[in-house]
Amino acid sequence: MIRIRYFARLRDQLGTAGEEMADYPSTIGELAANLAARGGDWGEALGGTVLMAINQEMVGPDAPLKEGDEVAFLPPVTGG
């Protein structure tokens, strides 16, 4: 089981702040592709520029997923 979180514009587009997933692929990049393949808002939200984090650290698409991870998809940041 992993926990997936969506933030800001992504969360608004997807209509959800997150989900849990028991069957997940080996990398976060594959996970993003699987989510985008749901189509509709999912394809649009996750098909563009999106930042990825595992356990609150930014990672690249090759980062491996493991049981218990907190995974997050984030739009480009606009703070400051």
Added chain:
Amino acid sequence: MIRIRYFARLRDQLGTAGEEMADYPSTIGELAANLAARGGDWGEALGGTVLMAINQEMVGPDAPLKEGDEVAFLPPVTGG
């Protein structure tokens, strides 16, 4: 008549904050050379790096002197 002012380290070296001068040369650079030629502390104080101002504007050694000018010799500045 021109008024000459000395500031900070220069004033301490020369032992005076200024003087008035009725007969003065045509440029501020010549004036500095004439003052340095007094010898002793004057040569030391005005022979090194010194900034020059006329009527409260920094000038170069070729700047002309005219009646009523406020002339100043300043050590390199160290504010801020």
Added chain:
Amino acid sequence: MRRDIRVQTEPFDVGGETARLSAGDHSIGAVASFVGLVRAHNRVGDEHAEIATMTLEHYPGMTEKALDRIVDVAAERWSLQAVTVIHRVGELHLGEPIVLVLTASAHRQAAFESCQFIMDILKTEAPFWKKERLPDGSERWVDARESDGKAAARWLAGD
């Protein structure tokens, strides 16, 4: 190096934070600071839309870690005595302060450069997001600026 990193809804006190940063440390000769404010026009290519309020969202936990990491890098790169980073979240009005970065060093160049570095990297790596509300009540997420990416990249290119 002393550090103080906070994410909060409350306003901050620039004078009090500046005094606290340097209090009692007589090796500090320079304090540089940056305050970011909510301004009236905020959208790229749309300079005529006035905003009414702004809401700042963040990723609790990750934000603090990201700011801490950015300050780590600044402390490796410059000789610093103290750094303060305060970033507000929640609803903010026009003219209100959003972010404060304070850096203290013996010399001014280290203070200036590290302050600018922290802001530039914060702008592209710290998980904060701005949503604007316009006077007509409509809301929109602020787009990331290309210029922010370039500002951050120049530090990574080794100056």
Added chain:
Amino acid sequence: MRRDIRVQTEPFDVGGETARLSAGDHSIGAVASFVGLVRAHNRVGDEHAEIATMTLEHYPGMTEKALDRIVDVAAERWSLQAVTVIHRVGELHLGEPIVLVLTASAHRQAAFESCQFIMDILKTEAPFWKKERLPDGSERWVDARESDGKAAARWLAGD
């Protein structure tokens, strides 16, 4: 562009000056500031001499003109909404603030760069002089730093 240039013996209020600079002007998104403080070690090549107090002398009249000129150049070079420069004179103690420069702009890069520019040029062109008093009661004029000349020169070389 609004400007406020002061030479004074009294301390200044960083928070109050920052708030005043940006109050009511919602086109300001960025305020950069610099505070210079009296620090314990101040002499080039003599880092172990603690100072007790510092006296700041200036050339009344010319100083204000020089600061005004520096702010003119900054205002030509960057898009600025407001600038504050306050420089203290007289006797100052360890840890006390000497100088405050605040610059306000729509964008942070203009605020940062103009603040650093004003400090760099002030350091080489504004007629202020520091005299240190050491704990043994002896006094000495502070020497100009070569690094200050270089910092000022880089702005004239067109970046």
